[in-house]
Amino acid sequence: MTDEYLTDDEQLEQVKRVVAENWAWVVGGIALGAALIFGYRYYDTYQNDRALRAAAQFDDMAAALQRNDPAKSHQIADGLIKDFPTSPYADQAQMVLARLAVDGGQPANAVPPLTEVMTHSKDLELRHVARLRLARVLIDEGKSDEALKTLAEDAGWGAFESRAHEVRGDAFYAKKDVKSALSEYQAAMLGGETGGVDSALLQLKIADLGSPGPARAMTMAPAAVTVLPADSSNKAKP
Numbered sequence: 001m002t003d004e005y006l007t008d009d010e011q012l013e014q015v016k017r018v019v020a021e022n023w024a025w026v027v028g029g030i031a032l033g034a035a036l037i038f039g040y041r042y043y044d045t046y047q048n049d050r051a052l053r054a055a056a057q058f059d060d061m062a063a064a065l066q067r068n069d070p071a072k073s074h075q076i077a078d079g080l081i082k083d084f085p086t087s088p089y090a091d092q093a094q095m096v097l098a099r100l101a102v103d104g105g106q107p108a109n110a111v112p113p114l115t116e117v118m119t120h121s122k123d124l125e126l127r128h129v130a131r132l133r134l135a136r137v138l139i140d141e142g143k144s145d146e147a148l149k150t151l152a153e154d155a156g157w158g159a160f161e162s163r164a165h166e167v168r169g170d171a172f173y174a175k176k177d178v179k180s181a182l183s184e185y186q187a188a189m190l191g192g193e194t195g196g197v198d199s200a201l202l203q204l205k206i207a208d209l210g211s212p213g214p215a216r217a218m219t220m221a222p223a224a225v226t227v228l229p230a231d232s233s234n235k236a237k238p
């Protein structure tokens with residue numbers, strides 16, 4: 001007999017029978033759903049709390065750097081890396097450790113943290129920055145060939161292309177390979193200021209190698225000069 005032919009009392013009895021037969025599954029389903037909701041909310045709260053604590057430590061590290069307190073900066077950076085290894089703040093802490101090592105006259109100690117960021121950071125731009133800084137450290141350490149190898153391992157520089165050319169030029173210059181250095185500096189200059197390089201400094205590097213530089217480099221400087229009218233009232237005063 002279908003449900004539509006049952007009386008109200010019979011339908012009620014049928015519901016009671018179904019519930020009695022399946023109460024364990026019903027209760028279990030409700031409990032599981034509640035547990036999932038509670039677990040999600042707990043995890044979300046936990047993650048938010050970790051993010052806030054990591055941010056607070058990062059602010060403390062930045063403040064220590066501003067106070068020129070390398071010991072405190074190092075301590076906080078170590079804590080960030082240990083306590084929040086998967087956080088973006090850990091990458092920044094590694095970069096701080098590298099900076100402290102260089103500023104402290106121990107450039108070799110900057111290699112491990114820069115390598116860590118260059119290899120494992122989820123931030124593509126930060127990986128590029130770490131690679132460029134690592135190359136500069138290697139050049140300063142007299143390891144220009146290793147620096148060139150490090151730079152060659154990244155084929156997707158994007159907006160960092162000009163900076164990569166400049167650092168390659170520095171590496172070749174350190175190797176006394178003037179021709180290659182000049183070629184890299186000129187390639188870096190083609191990116192202009194939008195490439196993130198100092199065009200004026202590049203012009204000096206190119207001039208130091210005995211070349212006037214590319215045409216674009218020579219036409220950039222005059223554009224920044226304001227020509228005063230011939231009116232004597234506007235002449236610059238001594």
